[in-house]
Amino acid sequence: MKKALLVFLAICVTGIITFGTTIDFMMMSGSGARDFINEAVPLFEKETGIKVNVEFTSWGEGWTKLMAMVASGEGPDVTQVGTTWVGALQATGAFTDLTSLEKYFGGEENFLGGPWKTRGYDNRMYAVPWFADIRALVYRKDLMEKYDLPNPPKTWGDLLYSAIFLKEKGEMEYPVGLRGKGNGHYVGSFLWQNNTDIISEDGNEVLLDSEKAFESVKFWADMLGKYKVMSPGLADMGHNEICVSFFNGEVAFMYPGPWFVLKVDRKVSEDWLKSGKIGIALQPGKNENLRTGFVGGSDLMVSVESKKKEAALKWIKFLTRPEIQALLAEKMFVAPTVKAAYQEPFFHQEPYAQMWEDFKVVGDAGSHYPIHPAWGAMERFVPQIIVDIFSSNANGNLNDEKIHTLLKQYNRELQDALDSYK
Structure with a gap:
C-alpha cells in the first residue's frame, strides 16, 4: 500500500512538472497573427499542458531583440525568424542545432522544396520551415487564350514575346509589373532562372561579375529600358500598387504571393478567379528546365540557452502539423511549408482551390538566397540594384556598359x- 502511494505521488509530481511548464515564443506581428495565436495556443495547452507566453514584435524590432538575445544569452525559447536571417543567426551559436531531429519534424519529404532550403547552411538544420512566401508568375490567362500566346509563358522568350504582343495590340502599355522599390526578389529569381546565384556553391566567391549574372540583369533591365514593357513609374511602386494595377487591367504579368487576392476587394479577386482570368504558374526560366522563383517566409528557431527544449520542440512540431498550418493560412493567408497541409479542407474551398494547388507546385520548385553567415551584410544589394537600374533608365544611361559597371x-x-x- 505504501509503495503504491509513493508511485502515485511520483506520477503526480511528474505531471505537475510536465503540465506546469511555460515557454516563451516571440512572433512577428502581422495581419491575423493575434487571431491565430488566440486559437492555436489554447489547443496546444489543452493537448500538452504546456503554456505558451507569446510576445508580439515588429519585424524591425525583432532583429534588434534577437541581437540583444545573442549578446546576453537571454531571450525566448522559440522565435519566428525571417528565412533570410537564418545564416547569420546560425553563425552566432545562440541557436540550437536541430539536425539530429530532422526526422522528428518529418524530414525533407514533409516539406516543400523551397522552404526546406532555408533550414541552415553546411547541410545543418537550425531552423524549421513554418510558413512560406511563395512568389509565382500570376498572369492574365484570358488574354493568353484570346491571342493564342504561350499559356503559361515558360521561358524568358515566351514572357517577353507575350508582353510585346499585348503592348502592340493595345491591351496595356506596360504589361510587366516588377516592383521598383524595396526587396524585389526577382533580382535573385532571374539569376536562378539562368542557373547561377549570388554566391558560389562553396560559399567563397561572389558571382555577379559573370556572363550569366549580366544576362540575368540585362533581361529584366531591357524590359524596362529597351522594350518598354515595364513602366518607369514602377520605381515608386511596391506589391500593393502592382496588384491593384493588375486588377485594373494595367498589368498582365507579376510575381506575387497568394496574398495578391487581398490587395483589392475580395469580390473582385474572387470573380476573376472564378471566371478564369487569372493563371498561376512557375516563373519562366531562360529555358523550360530553369523555371523557379523566390520562396522565403518564416522559420522557427530554438535558443541554445533554453532550459525547456523538450517543450519548445513540441510547440514547433505542433505549429507544423497540417491542421495547424491550415489554421495559420486561414487567419494570416500565408502558404504552408508542409506538403500534407494542402490536403486540409481550407485549401479546397472555392474559388481558391486551384490557386493553392498552383502555389504548392511553385513552392516545391522554389529557390532562396544563400543561407550564409555573410548574407545579412550582403542583402542590401537586392533593393539597391533595383534603384540603380531604375535610376539609370530615368537618366537615359541604362545600357550594357552600365549594367556591367554596376555588377x-x-x-x-x-x-x-x-x-x-572567412
Missing part, C-alpha cells in the same frame, strides 16, 4: 563582405 561594383563590395566572414 562589377557590387561584386567587389559583396566579395569584401563575404571575405570578412
